[in-house]
Amino acid sequence: MTPTIIPHPSIPTSRVTDAEGQFQFFSVKPGAYPVLESGWWWRPPHIHFSIFGRSWMDRFVTQIFFPGEPLNETDLLLNAVPDRDARERLIFQFEGTSMGEVNAMGFRRDFVLRGRRRTPELD
């Protein structure tokens, strides 16, 4: 699989999964940003995902966070998920660093769309 380079995390893009349901991309790791209306709340680094099935009406939306970020502990959206195991399913798994044409940190997240271990939806 050849990853697509996404130059900025706020640029919308779309990917189609391969035959095993996987996709991969390179991007800049996003930073934290303030929710100005709150006066105190900073969103931790995260990436928004919108996963479509066979039609645009079959859509799953969530946000995935990075491990080890202190702001994960105070994020109102992440912590609105009451179950700790479910919150863990919203955090990337660090897969190490790679050196080569592009030096990068690797992260992985499996999206489970149905069942008891499903990934929580976050708008």
Ligand SMILES: [Fe+2]
């Ligand atoms: Fe965001």
